[in-house]
Each structure stands twice: as structure tokens, then as C-alpha cells.
Amino acid sequence: MAAVMRFWKLCVVFLWCAMSLPAFSRAQEEDFMRIWPENPVVPFGGFIVLNFSANCENIAVETSLSKVPAGDGPSWKAFNFTSVTHWEPQILCHADCEKGKAKFQTVVITVYRAPKRVELDPLPTMEVGEEYNVTCRVFNVAPIRNLTVTLCKGNEELHKKTFEDHNNPEASDVVVTHSITAQQDNHREEITCHAALDMRPEGPLFEKASPDKSYSQSRAVYPPEQVIVELQKSSTGQSWHYDLKCHVIRVAPLSNLTVTFFKGTERLISRKLWNYTKAERANVTVIHPIVLQPGDYGKEATCHVTLDVSPHKEPFTATSHKLELKAAETYRAVTVAASAVATLAFVLVGFVIYYLVWAHGGSK
Structure with missing residues (x-):
């Protein structure tokens, strides 16, 4: 000493x-x-x-x-x-x-006091054309009048905030918020926050950026433009075996999509498309094999889709038109039944005529 x-x-x-x-x-x-x-x-x-x-x-x-x-x-x-x-x-x-x-x-x-920590609030999944807030938090820094906070998207400067009029000399937290509009090419863009405490010329310059874990990726959200359901004969060729197909047109991101099939009010199956990684708009077809019964004739099938981007936004939902279930086997069953009824009616009519003629002839 x-x-x-x-x-x-x-x-x-x-x-x-x-x-x-x-x-x-x-x-x-x-x-x-x-x-x-x-x-x-x-x-x-x-x-x-x-x-x-x-x-x-x-x-x-x-x-x-x-x-x-x-x-x-x-x-x-x-x-x-x-x-x-x-x-x-x-x-x-x-x-x-x-x-x-x-x-x-x-x-x-x-x-x-140099900035202790710089963090970005996580960004939600974004819908193209919608406006969102980007929030940066700088913790325990002083004097704030010497601080500059800059928000960047990649190498592009989005917003710069200075605090020359801040008079409180004590260390405190600073919050800077800037609104951005999601664009189609924003997917996987890195949003970063930089804090600079400039004490020059008498002191040093301190710079600190938000850590990698705070980098938030914006994702474009496109609700489906159309949902179509159709019924096709199964490729197995077995009787009463069909494929219900749900066509979802121009939707993104597919990984947030859930497709549910209904027969009347009965829910048949729900499928979440976990393995689809495309970020851009795409068409997707989900197939559900179904075995129809004669009693299904006249029932209606629908396809319901949910694009879930919660908790930051309400889920988007859409439902296809109603498709009346009409199987070829049903037509054949109806034809056979109609033929049987017609034959039975013909026999009954013949029997009645024969009975009347025989009865009338015998009475003479």
C-alpha cells in the first residue's frame, strides 16, 4: 500500500x-x-x-x-x-x-456504470403487413444521458435513441421500443440491440450487444386462401374404402397448421404438420383413409384447418365446403335394392292379376 x-x-x-x-x-x-x-x-x-x-x-x-x-x-x-x-x-x-x-x-x-445486461424481448411469429413492437432493455446503467441504444435488423439500422435530456445521475434500467412492419423477406432476419455508454474524452467507451439467445426471428404468417375437401376411391381397390383429401391452398408456416376431418358432427382425426419446415407460402394436401358404410349415404364431410400462432395472436381458422358422401357401392346397393323392389312388385302385380282372373273364371 x-x-x-x-x-x-x-x-x-x-x-x-x-x-x-x-x-x-x-x-x-x-x-x-x-x-x-x-x-x-x-x-x-x-x-x-x-x-x-x-x-x-x-x-x-x-x-x-x-x-x-x-x-x-x-x-x-x-x-x-x-x-x-x-x-x-x-x-x-x-x-x-x-x-x-x-x-x-x-x-x-x-x-x-457500464451496461450490465442488454436483452431483446422475444419477437412473436409475425403476419406479413402487420405492425409489431421491438423492445430492447438495458439494465443497470449510468449516467443515462451518456447512453445510446441502437436497434438493428441484420446490418440495417432500424432505430437509434439518445438520452441527452435525462437528468437523473443514478443507475437504472432503460427500455427502448420501436415498431416494425413485417415484410415477406423478414423470415429469419436477426434483430439485435446495441448499447453504448460514451464517457469520452474523460473516460472510456463501453459497448454491449444483446446476446445470441435474444436474437429473434420473425416469421411470415399467411392464413390459407382456400380449403377444399374431396372424396376419392382408395388405391387399394377394396369396396367401401375411400380417401378423404383436404387441400389447403397457399398457407404458411406449415409447421403451425392443424387439419381436422369431420363426418357430420363426428371428428374423425386431427393432424398437426410438425415435420413441414417451409416458411414461404405453399399448398399442402392431407389424406385420411376412411371406410364408408351404407348408412353414411347422405352424410356430409368437412375439413377444418387451424393456423395457430398463439400466444401472440389469435389462431386463424377456416373450413371447407360440405361434401356429401356418395359412394359407388351405395349406388350399386341402391340399384340392387331398387331392382329387387321392382321385381317383387312385378311378381305381386302378376300374382294379383292371376288371382283375379282365376277367381273370376272359377266363379263361372
Whole structure:
């Protein structure tokens, strides 16, 4: 510790000499007092050495900060202000000058804290043409008036926010929000947030960006333009075996799509398209094998689709037209039944006619 203090004394003496020599080269016509550095900056919890010089006597310093003498001379004193944990602390220096006059000067220390963390709020799945908010949060930073927050999409600067009018010197959190409109080519664009605390020229420049895990990918959402259901004979060729097909036209993203088949009010099956990774609009056909029964004749089949992008937006839903179930086997069954009924009717009519003729002939 003693070695450190001797080092600081040597530094302060050198700085004081460099600052004071020009003053000694000219006549001392008036009293003066100087504090160096003139605009001191220090990190919160750090320390700083200040030099106080004057052509007066009895230089004294008043402050609420803890201080340790760091050197002195005939017309100067230096102090090491340790563990600065006040925001914008003031230091008053005064000295006794000729004719009973006192000289006073005050310096304000700017205390800073580099951004502790920079994060982006997760972006929702986006629908093309819709407006969304991008929110960046900078945590525990000071002074905010020296802060600049920039939102970027890839290499493109979306928004830059400065805080020159912010007067509170204490560290706090900052929230910056900017609205964007989702475009068709935004899929997998990286949205990033950059925070810069600029303490130059007296202090350093701190820069921090949102981490990779905060990068949010916007995805275009296209509700289906059309939903069509059809019934086709199964390729197995078995009787009463058919395929219900649901055609969903120009929809994205497919991975958020669920297709549900109904027969009347009976739900047959629901399928979520987990394995579809296409981000752009596409057509998709979902097939459900079905075994019809004669009793299904006249029932209606429908296809219901849900594009679920919750919780950020209400799901999109659409339903196909109603398709009346008419199987070829049903037609054949109806034809056979009709033929049987017609044959039976013909036999009955013949029997009636025969009976009438026979009965009439026998009565004669």
C-alpha cells in the first residue's frame, strides 16, 4: 500500500508541475485555484485522485467522500477519493488568500456504470403487413444521458435513441421500443440491440450487444386462401374404402397448421404438420383413409384447418365446403335394392292379376 501511495504522489507531483509551470512564468496578478482533472469521471465503487492547487494558503477540501492524502506541496494538495459510491458527488476546495479573502471552487465527479445486461424481448411469429413492437432493455446503467441504444435488423439500422435530456445521475434500467412492419423477406432476419455508454474524452467507451439467445426471428404468417375437401376411391381397390383429401391452398408456416376431418358432427382425426419446415407460402394436401358404410349415404364431410400462432395472436381458422358422401357401392346397393323392389312388385302385380282372373273364371 505504501508503494502504491508513493507512486500516486510521484504522478500527482508531475501532473501538478506540468499544470503549474505556465502560471509561474507570468506575474501572479490575482488569486487562483485549480482542480485537476477538471471533469473527473470514475466507475461506481472505484477511486480517483484529484489535485487541488492555489496561490493561496491553507488549502482544504470538504466532501462526504472518503479521502486519503496522496501528496502535497507549498501550493497544492492531492487526495485519493476511495470507493466512490455516491452519484454525482461534489467536492468543495477552499483556501485563505491575501487581505483575509477566501477562494472557493467546486468540482462534480461523474460516476458511471457500464451496461450490465442488454436483452431483446422475444419477437412473436409475425403476419406479413402487420405492425409489431421491438423492445430492447438495458439494465443497470449510468449516467443515462451518456447512453445510446441502437436497434438493428441484420446490418440495417432500424432505430437509434439518445438520452441527452435525462437528468437523473443514478443507475437504472432503460427500455427502448420501436415498431416494425413485417415484410415477406423478414423470415429469419436477426434483430439485435446495441448499447453504448460514451464517457469520452474523460473516460472510456463501453459497448454491449444483446446476446445470441435474444436474437429473434420473425416469421411470415399467411392464413390459407382456400380449403377444399374431396372424396376419392382408395388405391387399394377394396369396396367401401375411400380417401378423404383436404387441400389447403397457399398457407404458411406449415409447421403451425392443424387439419381436422369431420363426418357430420363426428371428428374423425386431427393432424398437426410438425415435420413441414417451409416458411414461404405453399399448398399442402392431407389424406385420411376412411371406410364408408351404407348408412353414411347422405352424410356430409368437412375439413377444418387451424393456423395457430398463439400466444401472440389469435389462431386463424377456416373450413371447407360440405361434401356429401356418395359412394359407388351405395349406388350399386341402391340399384340392387331398387331392382329387387321392382321385381317383387312385378311378381305381386302378376300374382294379383292371376288371382283375379282365376277367381273370376272359377266363379263361372
